[in-house]
Amino acid sequence: MSMKKLRELIVFTALLVVALWKFDVVLDVIRTIWNIVFPFALGGAIAFVINVPMSFLEKKLFDKSKKGNKTGRKLARPVSLILTVVLLFGVIALVMLGVVPQLTRTMGSLMLSIADFIPELQNWVREFSHNNQEMMQLVNQLQFDPDQAIKWGIGILGNGAGNMMNTTVSAVGSIVNGLTTFFIAFSFACYILFEKEKLQQQMKKVVFAFVPGQKADAFLKICSLTYRTFASFLTGQCLEAVILGSMFVVTLSLLRMPYALLIGVLIAFTALVPIFGAFIGCGMGCFLIFMVSPRQAILFIVVFLLLQQIEGNLIYPHVVGGSVGLPSIWVLAAVTIGGNLMGIVGMLVFIPMVSVFYTIFREVVYLRLKKRQLV
Numbered sequence: 001m002s003m004k005k006l007r008e009l010i011v012f013t014a015l016l017v018v019a020l021w022k023f024d025v026v027l028d029v030i031r032t033i034w035n036i037v038f039p040f041a042l043g044g045a046i047a048f049v050i051n052v053p054m055s056f057l058e059k060k061l062f063d064k065s066k067k068g069n070k071t072g073r074k075l076a077r078p079v080s081l082i083l084t085v086v087l088l089f090g091v092i093a094l095v096m097l098g099v100v101p102q103l104t105r106t107m108g109s110l111m112l113s114i115a116d117f118i119p120e121l122q123n124w125v126r127e128f129s130h131n132n133q134e135m136m137q138l139v140n141q142l143q144f145d146p147d148q149a150i151k152w153g154i155g156i157l158g159n160g161a162g163n164m165m166n167t168t169v170s171a172v173g174s175i176v177n178g179l180t181t182f183f184i185a186f187s188f189a190c191y192i193l194f195e196k197e198k199l200q201q202q203m204k205k206v207v208f209a210f211v212p213g214q215k216a217d218a219f220l221k222i223c224s225l226t227y228r229t230f231a232s233f234l235t236g237q238c239l240e241a242v243i244l245g246s247m248f249v250v251t252l253s254l255l256r257m258p259y260a261l262l263i264g265v266l267i268a269f270t271a272l273v274p275i276f277g278a279f280i281g282c283g284m285g286c287f288l289i290f291m292v293s294p295r296q297a298i299l300f301i302v303v304f305l306l307l308q309q310i311e312g313n314l315i316y317p318h319v320v321g322g323s324v325g326l327p328s329i330w331v332l333a334a335v336t337i338g339g340n341l342m343g344i345v346g347m348l349v350f351i352p353m354v355s356v357f358y359t360i361f362r363e364v365v366y367l368r369l370k371k372r373q374l375v
Contacts, residue, residue: 038181039181039184039185039188040184040185040188042181042182042185043184043185043186043187043188043189043192044188044189044192046185046186046189047188047189047190047192047193047196048230048231049234050081050084050085050088050189050193051193051196051231052231052234052235053084053087053088054080054081054084054193055080057080057083057084058076058077058080061076061079061080062075062076062079062080077193077194078194081190081193081194095265204220207219207220222356222360225356225359225360226352226356229352229355229356229359230352232352233351233352233355237272237274237348238272240271240311241268241269241271241272242268243311244267244268244271244278244307244311245264245265245267245268245269245271246264246268247307247310247311248260248263248264248267248268248285248303248304248307249261249263249264249265251303251307252264252300252303255299255303257289257296257299257300258288258289258292258293258296259285259288259289262288263281263284263285263288263289263300266281266284266285267281267282267285268281269281270284272348273335273344273347273348274331274335274347274348274351276335276339276347277347278304278308278311282300282301282304282308285300285304286300286301286304330354330355330358331351333354334350334351334353334354334355335347335350335351337350338350338351
């Protein structure tokens, strides 16, 4: 072992021992650094999400004008970015205007439905248990007062707000801090989107300046593969969620089931989480319908299973298809591990991440087999 490698090993060991010895200090330093870097990390994430539809619009709407028109080349990027932002905020506003009023009416009718449902539940238990005294004593204790429920909910919100923000000043400070962080992140995202080609060239220069040629090529190849995988997964997953939510809105409306729009939007949002997401939306929708009509709730479960089969066997393979190039067993493993480590964000991130590792590992395996002349 050379003296240089020995010195590097000694320094690394010393730093590791100090980090383990002062682990709480290291965590505080990491938190401080993360708080400083967070607006820029958020801006990078926003830029990545916006870049997918922006690149599509730029390619489809301005590709011809960019070739021969100087003005078209200058306007293509800002116009595409503005259209993308307007489209995203328009979708959010449309969902809010469509869902929030119905959600407010739903909460009011849901409380009344619960109040009406409890006597029916008591009658069912009385018939099922043949008027068993112990069972009836437990069921008769069930009471629901909508006014008390509203006061209880307001009390929870008030206590939660009081625990999180003890004063009005701290509440205003938190809102201002959040808006400032979002403004910095969004401004940074716009800069990345406007200068993405220039930033890409600068990153390549830095990589080739500090990394040997073959390793630099491999690193850039992995970065390109990662971007393509994440972009394909994001596009396919969003489109698949919109199609599935629309199917539920149309089907439930035709069957005259309650809360058709609300349940469709809930399933569309929860379907963004692979594998488990749609079933979460199914549970929420089933609960809402069950409060109105238990028979329709059973019909809703049947409809959900049918639409889920259609979506899983016909729509998903064509819309998402092999966008991540990951076998089903590894998709399930990625969702499970990501959910345990990082919650819903982990479920979304780990599938394309595992897909990248899977693609690279598969390529390495094939190269080693080829060297041994086993392929």
